[in-house]
Structure formats: structure tokens, C-alpha cells
Amino acid sequence: MIAGYLTARTTDIALVQVISGRPKIINIQHFNNNEFSDFDSLLSLYIRKNNVEGNSICLGVAGPVIDNNVTATNIPWKLSADKIREKYNFNDVTLINDLEATAHGLFHLDDDKFFEINKGKRLKNGNIGLLAAGTGLGQSLIYHDGEKYQPYPSEGGHSAFAPGNQIETELWEFLYADLGFVEVENVLSLNGLERIYEFMLIENKTVKAKWFENTEDKPSKLIEMALAGKDEIAIKSLELFVDCLASEAANLALKGMTLGGIYLGGLTAPQILPFLDKGKFMDRFVQKGKMAKMLSDIPISLIIDTNTALIGAGSISSRTTK
Numbered sequence: 001m002i003a004g005y006l007t008a009r010t011t012d013i014a015l016v017q018v019i020s021g022r023p024k025i026i027n028i029q030h031f032n033n034n035e036f037s038d039f040d041s042l043l044s045l046y047i048r049k050n051n052v053e054g055n056s057i058c059l060g061v062a063g064p065v066i067d068n069n070v071t072a073t074n075i076p077w078k079l080s081a082d083k084i085r086e087k088y089n090f091n092d093v094t095l096i097n098d099l100e101a102t103a104h105g106l107f108h109l110d111d112d113k114f115f116e117i118n119k120g121k122r123l124k125n126g127n128i129g130l131l132a133a134g135t136g137l138g139q140s141l142i143y144h145d146g147e148k149y150q151p152y153p154s155e156g157g158h159s160a161f162a163p164g165n166q167i168e169t170e171l172w173e174f175l176y177a178d179l180g181f182v183e184v185e186n187v188l189s190l191n192g193l194e195r196i197y198e199f200m201l202i203e204n205k206t207v208k209a210k211w212f213e214n215t216e217d218k219p220s221k222l223i224e225m226a227l228a229g230k231d232e233i234a235i236k237s238l239e240l241f242v243d244c245l246a247s248e249a250a251n252l253a254l255k256g257m258t259l260g261g262i263y264l265g266g267l268t269a270p271q272i273l274p275f276l277d278k279g280k281f282m283d284r285f286v287q288k289g290k291m292a293k294m295l296s297d298i299p300i301s302l303i304i305d306t307n308t309a310l311i312g313a314g315s316i317s318s319r320t321t322k
Contacts, residue, residue, distance in 0.1 A: 002052060003314035004043075004059040005098060007267075008074030008135040009033055012307070013046045016314035022108055023314035025307060039077050040087070047088065056092040057084065058316035060101025060309045062136055064155055068095050074136055094316050096153070098309050099138035102265050103130050103151030105312030106142075106303070113305040117264075117278050118285075120299035126260030129252040133245065134267035137185040137192075141256040156252065157185040164247045164287070167203070167240065174199045187244050190219035190268065197222055197237040204233060223271050238275055246284035253298050254291060265303040273302060 001016040003025060011033055014025040027050055036042045046052070063073040068081035081093040106128075125144035130151075132138040137157030142149050161182045163169040175182045175195060186192055197218075201208060209231055215221040226234040249262050285300070286292045305311075 001055065001314070001317040002057040003310050003317050004057065005101060005309040005313060006033075006039065006059060006061045006072060006075075006077075006079075007098065008062060008072065011039070011042055012310050013043070014310055014314065015050065015052065016318050018318045023311060023318050025310055025314050028307070028310070033075055033077075039079055040084075043084070043088070055090060056094075056317045057088075057090050058094040058096065058101070058313040060096055060098040060313045062098045062138065065095050065097050065153065068093070070095050070097075092317075096313070096316065097138075097140070099130055099132055099140035100151045100153045101309040101312035101316070102132060102138070102303075103128075103140045103142050103149075103312065104315050105305075105308035105310070106130070106263060107149065108311050108315060109303070109305055109308060113303065113308075114263075114301040115273060115304055117276070117300040117302060118282055118296075118298065120261070121297040122261055122299045123259035127256050127258045128260040129249070129256045129258035129262045131245070131249050131252055131262065131264055132266030133188045133190075133192075133264075133269065135190060137183075137188045137248075138266065139252055141252075141258070142260075144260075156255075157188075158183045160184070161187050161244075162247075162251075164243070164284075168244065170203065171196065171199050171240070174202070184248055188241070188248060193219045193222060193237065193241050193268070196240055197233060200233050200237045200240070204236070206233065209233070220271070223268075223275075227272075227274055238272065242272065242276060242281060243284050246281045247287070249300070250285045250288055250295055253285075253295060254288060258298060259294075261299040261301065263301055263303055265308060267306070269302050270304055270306060273304070276302070 005012045011031045014028040017024045061070045063070045071078045085093045128142040130140040139154045139156035142151045161184045163172045225231040226238040286295045
């Protein structure tokens with residue numbers, strides 16, 4: 001059994017074992033997508049190197065999956081379950097949205113894989129919301145059908161960004177002038193963080209720091225400088241990013257009535273953990289007028305395990321979903 005997790009920049013592939021009813025991923029390999037012309041060449045390499053004869057595969061892909069086919073959102077790769085099945089002689093091939101995979105993975109994580117932001121008052125079998133910022137912004141809602149939780153995908157990250165105060169309105173204007181339309185993903189993603197920094201330079205009437213111009217992975221360096229307290233504009237940029245993240249988490253909570261909790265995942269969440277002020281996050285999270293009390297009771301946790309989506313895909317591949 002094989003599991004995979006595809007983002008715009010990278011792909012993780014792993015074998016899946018079932019131990020005590022739980023999926024365990026082994027032989028994880030991390031690939032840079034820009035080194036491959038398509039997904040097929042990447043999968044072929046993994047199968048050859050690991051001498052795989054899997055009977056099932058599940059792939060969590062950043063993009064809308066329709067009829068077991070998907071065109072990845074931020075990379076020109078098209079995946080077809082039928083074509084993968086035919087070429088590699090799998091008995092079962094499942095393509096799911098990457099946030100749906102993450103949602104399945106949630107239920108296979110131990111308690112120490114979460115960082116609690118708000119304890120709240122969890123409603124038994126209440127709806128759950130999932131928000132993951134990374135290369136893009138993924139969102140998912142999870143409902144209970146009376147027997148178990150059922151995740152379903154969303155493309156909410158591509159909905160319109162709604163500024164919550166004056167500086168965010170100015171950020172919207174800055175992005176709109178460049179893009180012509182401002183999605184939430186344009187703000188809450190690694191590229192979004194870089195755009196916020198560019199905006200903050202103008203807002204504070206200053207110039208780019210040398211470290212910003214000289215580094216290749218600008219978002220990661222920006223986070224590093226902010227966490228170290230070495231750059232005022234980086235700090236302000238990350239503060240604005242976290243404010244917008246809290247606001248969008250609240251939007252998702254209201255739309256999904258997620259009284260079972262909100263979970264923050266993706267590549268960015270573990271990186272910004274030391275910077276995340278629980279009180280400040282919650283102050284922004286509950287700024288929704290009449291719904292403030294309800295929002296204050298919603299449990300919020302940050303997912304620390306970066307392999308959650310891969311584990312979720314493994315649970316589908318091995319049919320150990322909960």
C-alpha cells in the first residue's frame with residue numbers, strides 16, 4: 001500500500017503498514033516537483049527504488065478532485081486514477097484533496113502532536129474545521145454522520161479576502177492593484193507572507209533588507225528573522241499574517257458551525273508556533289459581534305505533525321479511516 005501527498009512545490013511518497021489498526025508510514029521520500037516533468041515520472045522512480053508491488057494507493061493532491069481526476073492548483077500536473085491503475089496494475093487508486101487527506105490524518109495523531117491555542121468547550125460529535133496555510137491555503141470541514149466523522153473538501157482558500165481593519169484594507173488595495181482580485185490564499189500562504197512583507201516596506205517607508213534580497217527561500221527566512229526578533233518589518237509582517245489567520249479561522253468556524261474544534265495545519269503553522277500569542281490570536285478570533293461568545297467556546301489546536309496528510313492518505317489506502 002502506498003500513500004502520497006502533493007503540494008505545488010513538493011511531493012511525499014511512503015509505504016503504509018497497519019499496526020494495531022492504525023496506519024504507519026514508512027520509507028518516506030521527499031521530492032522537489034521542479035525536478036520532474038510530471039507526477040508519473042516521480043511515482044515511477046519511487047516504485048523502482050523501493051521495489052514496490054502495492055495493491056492500493058491514495059494520493060492527497062492540492063487541487064479539486066472531480067470523478068477521481070485532478071489538475072493540481074499551483075502546478076501543471078494532471079492525475080487520473082484510471083491511468084495510474086492501468087499503468088501500475090493497482091487494485092485500488094484513490095485521489096483526494098490534500099485537506100481531506102489531512103482531515104483523515106487528524107484522527108490518527110496522538111495528543112502530543114497538537115499545540116492547544118484555546119481549550120474551549122468541545123461539543124461531542126460537533127463539526128470540525130481545518131485550515132492549512134502553506135504553498136496555498138487549504139480548508140476542509142468535517143461532520144459526524146452519527147457513526148463516524150466524514151471529511152469533505154473545500155476550495156475556500158480561493159474565496160475573497162475580507163479585510164478586518166484599516167491596515168488590512170490597505171493590504172487589500174496593495175494586492176488588488178497587483179493581482180486584480182484578492183483571494184484569501186493571496187494573504188495566507190508562504191507567497192502571501194512575502195507579499196505582506198513587501199506591503200509593510202511601503203507602509204513603513206523603508207527598503208528591503210539585504211537578507212531578504214539575498215535569500216532564495218524568502219518566506220522561511222522572513223519567519224526566522226521575525227522569530228529571532230532581528231527585523232522589525234519581518235515581525236510586523238508575521239503579526240499581520242497571524243491576525244488574518246485568526247480572522248479566517250473564525251470565518252470557517254462560523255460557516256461550518258465547528259463546535260467540535262478548529263485545527264490549524266500546513267507547512268506554516270509549526271514554523272510560526274513560537275511566535276503565536278494565544279491571547280492575541282483569540283482576541284482576533286472572537287471579533288465577530290453577536291457570535292463572540294460561541295466562538296470563545298470553540299477549541300483551537302495547531303497541528304505539529306507535518307506528515308498528517310500523508311498519514312491520512314495512508315488510512316485511505318489501507319482502509320483504516322475513523
